Amino acid sequence: MLFDSHVAILLDTAVSLVNVLTDGGDRGKPYVAPRGDSLPDMIRAVLPGNVTVSMEEALYLAGTTLKVRRVFEAMDAGREDDAAAVVNALVISTGARPQLDRVPGEPWQVHFHGADDTLAVGWSAGIASALTLAIGSDLGGRLGLCQARQCDRVYVDASRNGVRQFCSRSCQSRTKAAAFRARSPARPTDRRTSRHTG
Numbered sequence: 001m002l003f004d005s006h007v008a009i010l011l012d013t014a015v016s017l018v019n020v021l022t023d024g025g026d027r028g029k030p031y032v033a034p035r036g037d038s039l040p041d042m043i044r045a046v047l048p049g050n051v052t053v054s055m056e057e058a059l060y061l062a063g064t065t066l067k068v069r070r071v072f073e074a075m076d077a078g079r080e081d082d083a084a085a086v087v088n089a090l091v092i093s094t095g096a097r098p099q100l101d102r103v104p105g106e107p108w109q110v111h112f113h114g115a116d117d118t119l120a121v122g123w124s125a126g127i128a129s130a131l132t133l134a135i136g137s138d139l140g141g142r143l144g145l146c147q148a149r150q151c152d153r154v155y156v157d158a159s160r161n162g163v164r165q166f167c168s169r170s171c172q173s174r175t176k177a178a179a180f181r182a183r184s185p186a187r188p189t190d191r192r193t194s195r196h197t198g
Contacts, residue, residue: 002139002158003130006109009048010130011156013123014068016046019167021065024152027170051119060120064090064127071131072154076145080135083143087131094125096132148175 003011019026020042021033034042040053043061047053053061067086074083090096095115100108114125134140134156142157144164148171157164166172 002142003134003156004109006111007130007133008156008158010112010126011134013047014065014127014130015154015156017043017061017065017127018069018072019153020046021062022069025150026153027168028148028150028174030150047119047123053119057118057120061123064120064124068127068131069154071135072143072145075135075140075143080140083131083140084135087128087135090124090128091132094121094128096125096129098129146171148172 002008021039023033024031037055039062040055040058043058044051044053067090071083071086074080074086096112097114098110099113101111102108112126112129114121116122131143134143142162144155144157146153146155146167147165148167151167151171153167153171155164155167166175
């Protein structure tokens with residue numbers, strides 16, 4: 001296991017938020033993030049549990065998500081200093097702090113909270129803390145940007161050998177198919193014109 005369960009949930013949630021709430025390319029097609037009245041519902045669908053998301057909280061989380069995308073992009077490009085600067089600013093702005101919490105029947109676990117207990121600040125603080133733990137360890141390289149053409153969705157590489165390059169199997173398959181087509185010799189379009197004459 002690369003990350004403890006709480007950090008893994010926070011990083012998975014960060015990935016889901018970035019992939020739903022930021023414009024770009026998604027599996028070979030242009031992607032426009034939701035805006036306006038649909039924003040709270042989209043965030044509610046991404047966050048674990050049955051939560052209520054106000055428009056104010058949705059806008060706050062959308063702002064956090066733009067910063068989190070910058071972290072993934074910086075780490076993917078090898079710009080760790082830039083990523084760390086964004087994460088440090090998020091930690092400060094959210095008042096992120098660790099706290100021991102316990103679920104009945106489970107051992108004490110380190111969870112992360114914000115300066116207040118609102119949904120938006122709490123999730124932002126937790127995500128900032130999880131990114132801090134990833135970048136501050138040898139796991140920062142596990143934060144990735146899809147390498148497929150026309151896709152810039154993000155992912156956390158939880159594979160054992162750390163060689164993941166794509167956000168999804170469909171992007172991996174598209175890339176492999178394109179590489180195969182590029183290697184295949186061109187086939188003649190008309191057999192009659194391809195024969196030797198003479």
